[in-house]
Amino acid sequence: MLQGETASANVPGNGVNPLRADLGPCGTCPIRALTAYGVLGGTGIERIARLRKGFRTYRARAVLAREGDVLTEIYTLYEGWVFRFKLLPDGRRQILSFLLPGDTIGFPLVYATPLHFSIQTLTDVTVCVFDARALTDFLASCPAALLGFGERSLRDAMAQDDLMTDLGRRSATARIARLMLDLHRRLRARGIVAGLTMPFPLRQRDIADALGLTPIHVNRVMGTLSKVGVLSLDAGTLTILEPERLERIAMNLGH
């Protein structure tokens, strides 16, 4: 149906990916400040550290969870890219969001609700694993942590509203330009990239499914953007050659 998804043992339920011992203490975690726990002080970190069950690794294009699953674990993305998506009965796919290091995977799980979307990796990925129940209890007892989660949740909602505006009211070119800029901004905010060059593991099909387009049309637009020298994409690396121009294209509301 879709690409990849090789019968790698990355699907929980078959061969669950093994839970590894640990990654190092949370206190020295380089991306902690980026996470929902970033607001926590000294003792909060210790309590979070105690909740952590360990970590897991997944290979690129592995399915982390499927729509309808009721997961008992919540992850914090430690390294790699992940995306949330919905699959329609006929195989169409809508990508809802891309998650980058520091993002929480499975916030809705706090309510033990069946997932209303699926989750898949784009790259090789490492996640920190928390027990959903334990984390929920912790949140109920720690207003600061709850605040962190709430703010994350609000930020997600804001991004979601922006994306909806893209899909409903912007041209294909503007959507693509905005996606590039958004991903670049997020990577910069995380200190993962500094300049105008960034890793870019998305296939054109992924871009299409995120922006409500077809891969062919994405290709046309990307071709144009490359040809006019606004950006270049080679071997999974994207370089924004003319940031201001790209911003102007992204701004462009008409067509």
Add this chain to the structure above:
Amino acid sequence: MLQGETASANVPGNGVNPLRADLGPCGTCPIRALTAYGVLGGTGIERIARLRKGFRTYRARAVLAREGDVLTEIYTLYEGWVFRFKLLPDGRRQILSFLLPGDTIGFPLVYATPLHFSIQTLTDVTVCVFDARALTDFLASCPAALLGFGERSLRDAMAQDDLMTDLGRRSATARIARLMLDLHRRLRARGIVAGLTMPFPLRQRDIADALGLTPIHVNRVMGTLSKVGVLSLDAGTLTILEPERLERIAMNLGH
């Protein structure tokens, strides 16, 4: 720029709509079960009742708040329809969601963040008014109420994800059919309508702006749906004549 928005004194900041004394005790509120406070028991209701500052009324098409506003009040919609939307610099509009009685307006305000969308009424509206700060404090002290808000928030996110899938991957006809069915379902769940007839205050332009279409195209599709006898729309009243058929049209993924 947009329709309506007559210089009625419905814009906070100019002539703020007067805060009215009260609507009756929360304990007897007929829509309380529908709200985020629905989960609360006896003493919880009393505490909520004490937080309520009163109520306000707005006329149809009045602007409740604008993008960028930092509001100090949170509303629960008591009666009428409201919608959230974003305005693009050139006047384009994307409606993000429709709110019905029982829905909370301004959940993000818990974080005293500037609103990233605007809010406008569709019909004459009555809202219950809460002080944002007081409500936030209350939530921090009452896990049950917080759970209620979190569940609401999760439900919103789920609806948002569905809508994004609509915009990205479904045809105009399917989107329109799904919007009708969704609104009908929500009104039924609230006991506001029983049969297949419902009030429908949306203009075709509103439908268009919610679904990423043009009013003209909405008209074409609505015309077809009426002509084939699936539904009828007269004087602000929508009747679903053939529910199964409408569902089938909504399901229709193809074109």
Add this chain to the structure above:
DNA sequence: CGCTATTTTGACAGCCGTCAATGAACGTGG
């Protein structure tokens, strides 16, 4: 070095947007 996934290119069509104008509905004021 063969297989598969992905990108690229071309031709064509259609859904939906744009432009323009008419008609219906409604409220307002004379």
Add this chain to the structure above:
DNA sequence: CCACGTTCATTGACGGCTGTCAAAATAGCG
């Protein structure tokens, strides 16, 4: 009660952005 303006619904003509179909070229991978 009727004239009148505004908003909304409706219709037609036309175009283009984007989708669909098909196939070749390229890249990735074991």
